[in-house]
Amino acid sequence: MIxxxxxxxxxxxxxxxxxxxxxxxxxxxxxxxxEVARLHLGNKRVTQEQITSxxxxxxxxxxxxxxxxxxxxxxxxxxxxxxxxxxxxxxxxGMSDSGRDIKYDIKERMWPSLAxxxxxxxxxxxxxxxxxxxxxxxxxTKVDYLGVIFCVALMSISSLFYIIGGQYLISKLLHxxxxxxxxxxxxxIKFLILPVVISVIYGIGSGTxxxxxxxxxxxxxxxVRTAKSKGLSESAVLFNHxxxxxxxxxxxxxxxxxPLLFLGSLIVESFFGIPGLGxxxxxxxxxxxxxxxxAMVFLGTILYILGLVLTxxxxxxxxxxxxxx
Amino acid sequence: MFTFLLTDIxxxxxxxxxxxxxxxxxxxxxxxxxxxxxxRNKTGIISSVVLFxxxxxxxxxxxxxxxxxxxxxxxxxxxxxxxxxxxxxILLPIHKNSEKSYSSPFSSHxxxxxxxxxxxxxxxxxxxxxxxxxxxxxYSDDNAYNIFITGSISIIKILVLSFFIYIIIFRxxxxxxxxxxxxxxxxxxxxxxxxxxxxxxILLYDLGSQYYILGTDKVGEDVLYKSIKSIRTGxxxxxxxxxxxxxxxxxxxxxxxxxxxIVDDFIQYIYTTLxxxxxxxxxxxxxxxxxxxxxxxxxxxxxxxxxADLRLFFLCMxxxxxxxxxxxxxxxxxxxxxxxVEYVQASxxxxxxxxxxxIRHIVPNIMxxxxxxxxxxxxxLVLAEAVLSYVNIGVDPTTYSWGNMINAARLEMSRxxxxxxxxxxxxxxxxxxxxxxxxxxxVVRDAFDPRANKNYE
Numbered sequence: 001m002i003x004x005x006x007x008x009x010x011x012x013x014x015x016x017x018x019x020x021x022x023x024x025x026x027x028x029x030x031x032x033x034x035e036v037a038r039l040h041l042g043n044k045r046v047t048q049e050q051i052t053s054x055x056x057x058x059x060x061x062x063x064x065x066x067x068x069x070x071x072x073x074x075x076x077x078x079x080x081x082x083x084x085x086x087x088x089x090x091x092x093x094g095m096s097d098s099g100r101d102i103k104y105d106i107k108e109r110m111w112p113s114l115a116x117x118x119x120x121x122x123x124x125x126x127x128x129x130x131x132x133x134x135x136x137x138x139x140x141t142k143v144d145y146l147g148v149i150f151c152v153a154l155m156s157i158s159s160l161f162y163i164i165g166g167q168y169l170i171s172k173l174l175h176x177x178x179x180x181x182x183x184x185x186x187x188x189i190k191f192l193i194l195p196v197v198i199s200v201i202y203g204i205g206s207g208t209x210x211x212x213x214x215x216x217x218x219x220x221x222x223x224v225r226t227a228k229s230k231g232l233s234e235s236a237v238l239f240n241h242x243x244x245x246x247x248x249x250x251x252x253x254x255x256x257x258x259p260l261l262f263l264g265s266l267i268v269e270s271f272f273g274i275p276g277l278g279x280x281x282x283x284x285x286x287x288x289x290x291x292x293x294x295a296m297v298f299l300g301t302i303l304y305i306l307g308l309v310l311t312x313x314x315x316x317x318x319x320x321x322x323x324x325x
Numbered sequence: 326m327f328t329f330l331l332t333d334i335x336x337x338x339x340x341x342x343x344x345x346x347x348x349x350x351x352x353x354x355x356x357x358x359x360x361x362x363x364x365r366n367k368t369g370i371i372s373s374v375v376l377f378x379x380x381x382x383x384x385x386x387x388x389x390x391x392x393x394x395x396x397x398x399x400x401x402x403x404x405x406x407x408x409x410x411x412x413x414x415i416l417l418p419i420h421k422n423s424e425k426s427y428s429s430p431f432s433s434h435x436x437x438x439x440x441x442x443x444x445x446x447x448x449x450x451x452x453x454x455x456x457x458x459x460x461x462x463x464y465s466d467d468n469a470y471n472i473f474i475t476g477s478i479s480i481i482k483i484l485v486l487s488f489f490i491y492i493i494i495f496r497x498x499x500x501x502x503x504x505x506x507x508x509x510x511x512x513x514x515x516x517x518x519x520x521x522x523x524x525x526x527i528l529l530y531d532l533g534s535q536y537y538i539l540g541t542d543k544v545g546e547d548v549l550y551k552s553i554k555s556i557r558t559g560x561x562x563x564x565x566x567x568x569x570x571x572x573x574x575x576x577x578x579x580x581x582x583x584x585x586x587i588v589d590d591f592i593q594y595i596y597t598t599l600x601x602x603x604x605x606x607x608x609x610x611x612x613x614x615x616x617x618x619x620x621x622x623x624x625x626x627x628x629x630x631x632x633a634d635l636r637l638f639f640l641c642m643x644x645x646x647x648x649x650x651x652x653x654x655x656x657x658x659x660x661x662x663x664x665x666v667e668y669v670q671a672s673x674x675x676x677x678x679x680x681x682x683x684i685r686h687i688v689p690n691i692m693x694x695x696x697x698x699x700x701x702x703x704x705x706l707v708l709a710e711a712v713l714s715y716v717n718i719g720v721d722p723t724t725y726s727w728g729n730m731i732n733a734a735r736l737e738m739s740r741x742x743x744x745x746x747x748x749x750x751x752x753x754x755x756x757x758x759x760x761x762x763x764x765x766x767x768v769v770r771d772a773f774d775p776r777a778n779k780n781y782e
Binding site: 014015018019022023026027030031035036038039152153155156157158159160161164167168172260263266267270281282285286288290293294296297300301304305 | 594595597598599600601602603605606607609610611613614616617618620621704708711712715716717718727731735738739743748752755756759760763764767
């Protein structure tokens with residue numbers, strides 16, 4: 001097992017290098033640092049000196065890959081690639097273009113993100129599975145048919161509608177919770193309820209349908225027929241046999257997104273003013289702070305790969321037939 | 326003079342390839358059988374009729390031209406720099422004039438009070454009347470009665486039209502003996518949905534030229550017109566992206582699966598790497614870089630239309646480049662399976678070269694996955710456009726799109742009384758398109774997926 005995990009980490013390295021090269025190409029080769037600086041400084045009537053000093057302040061003044069003015073190892077170290085891309089491997093995210101420590105910001109902001117994402121996931125999971133079991137229990141009837149139509153309708157509504165509509169109805173008309181904002185500690189609950197509820201409602205359509213199809217796939221299998229012919233009741237078969245076995249794909253599907261919960265949701269957080277990583281990213285995108293975007297891309301990739309490893313491990317835990325080599 | 330924007334050309338290509346595909350389906354019995362499942366299904370028929378109306382609107386909106394104007398000073402004809410589409414010409418009674426500012430649906434006056442000077446020099450705060458629509462009733466001064474009469478006339482129009490179409494076209498012998506069209510013509514659901522969609526279209530048109538059905542926005546532009554214009558953007562994002570993505574997914578997927586070895590390793594590496602980056606971040610990075618490029622090279626674009634169009638095109642490219650990995654993985658798995666199948670093994674033994682095997686045996690047998698993915702992705706992409714435009718990394722702000730409408734209307738919800746119509750219309754149009762696209766994709770998946778549980782549908 002440990003050997004397997006170690007192997008997976010080794011596999012992750014070329015992927016991270018690839019991601020790193022890709023973001024490097026996107027951010028420094030497609031547009032030179034000078035052009036980015038020009039954009040930040042306001043395009044018109046910008047002198048070369050201003051650009052140079054802007055770049056110097058942020059360390060973009062070095063050559064891209066090879067610094068011929070330095071000697072030895074330093075000719076590789078004193079480059080943008082080493083400073084801005086390679087250092088990400090050491091979890092050194094550096095300073096944002098507006099001069100803040102990115103690592104500190106990320107550490108501060110991942111908890112509010114998690115405070116929304118985790119309850120949304122758990123409550124959503126519970127509700128979706130309940131609905132799915134309900135529809136599967138009444139499969140091939142009007143209830144199931146209407147349920148599926150209902151899910152498709154829910155899926156077809158834009159996420160922005162749920163957020164804007166929810167804020168308007170709950171906060172503005174009914175004054176139940178504040179429209180947006182955040183406080184640390186227990187006070188945060190009143191700010192978190194609405195985003196969580198909206199995230200859950202938004203997920204019902206696709207989630208329920210997905211779990212329903214998982215259950216239906218399971219119900220076709222031979223052991224279900226055997227259980228039924230033994231004389232077990234429909235509900236006993238559904239809850240004791242089908243549900244347990246369908247939990248395997250459900251669980252592994254959840255595990256893969258667990259690490260990504262830290263990243264939060266871009267839209268929900270920015271609408272509700274939650275100071276999480278999602279709104280951090282949005283703010284960075286809107287103020288064109290590329291250092292933050294680069295750091296978030298790298299972080300997202302690491303968390304995704306972590307999710308994959310965790311998925312493999314969880315397979316061995318819940319399904320004895322799977323052995324990792 | 327016709328002008329072809331970049332996205333126009335690609336959209337024509339899509340329409341042409343759909344027509345070619347339909348022709349191909351007609352000639353191939355087994356695929357025709359699969360598709361006819363879609364058109365025997367009630368949901369399938371209704372949703373394809375609705376989608377047909379949306380796509381036709383987008384197509385009409387993709388035929389662009391510059392108008393010829395007579396310049397009296399230079400004494401010659403010149404072309405305007407403004408680019409118009411055929412749809413603009415058709416909808417001229419709806420969007421010809423614009424008001425001063427907001428007005429609510431079917432209203433006869435503006436949303437906010439203004440100080441108006443009266444003839445006896447007394448200033449009064451009143452709601453000013455709308456200038457062009459809302460109080461120019463054709464048939465009666467009473468609004469409800471006027472709407473009723475207009476509606477009835479629209480219904481009579483559509484009834485007469487459908488009667489003639491039925492008599493002149495569908496009673497002909499060619500249709501009766503055509504095995505492809507005949508079942509469709511006998512289908513009541515098909516006619517009912519076609520009839521209702523035409524009715525809705527005509528109603529919107531007739532009422533829309535007398536009233537602002539969905540109100541006006543901040544600068545007084547008809548919201549109905551904006552929503553209709555946004556159809557093209559939505560459809561383009563949904564279809565162009567898949568066109569960009571398909572070559573990557575199909576070629577790389579088949580090569581990886583069928584050839585295997587080091588090619589497989591390399592392709593797997595590429596898509597795992599791309600897949601590892603959360604897609605929103607990847608899209609955001611690419612669009613940000615495009616913005617920098619466009620800001621620094623403003624001279625490369627002739628006018629705002631081309632600039633906006635190019636941005637739309639690049640958005641589709643970027644969405645396509647980030648979304649081919651899922652399909653590629655599916656196709657790789659399927660081609661690996663197919664490689665071991667008897668008939669492929671047999672053709673290898675007969676000495677057929679790899680290329681011919683791929684064209685003859687692999688490609689036709691993976692097409693069902695491609696079709697399912699394309700129709701499934703469509704609705705997700707339409708929804709994604711709105712979110713991306715909200716974050717300012719979507720289409721150009723000057724492009725008509727539902728995302729831009731929502732983005733512009735964000736602050737209107739906090740006004741008193743609330744300005745809801747812009748948001749409502751954007752969401753309504755998007756909902757209808759996505760809902761029927763979802764329903765359609767469900768039916769298509771049932772028809773094409775061999776594993777689909779047809780017992781439970």
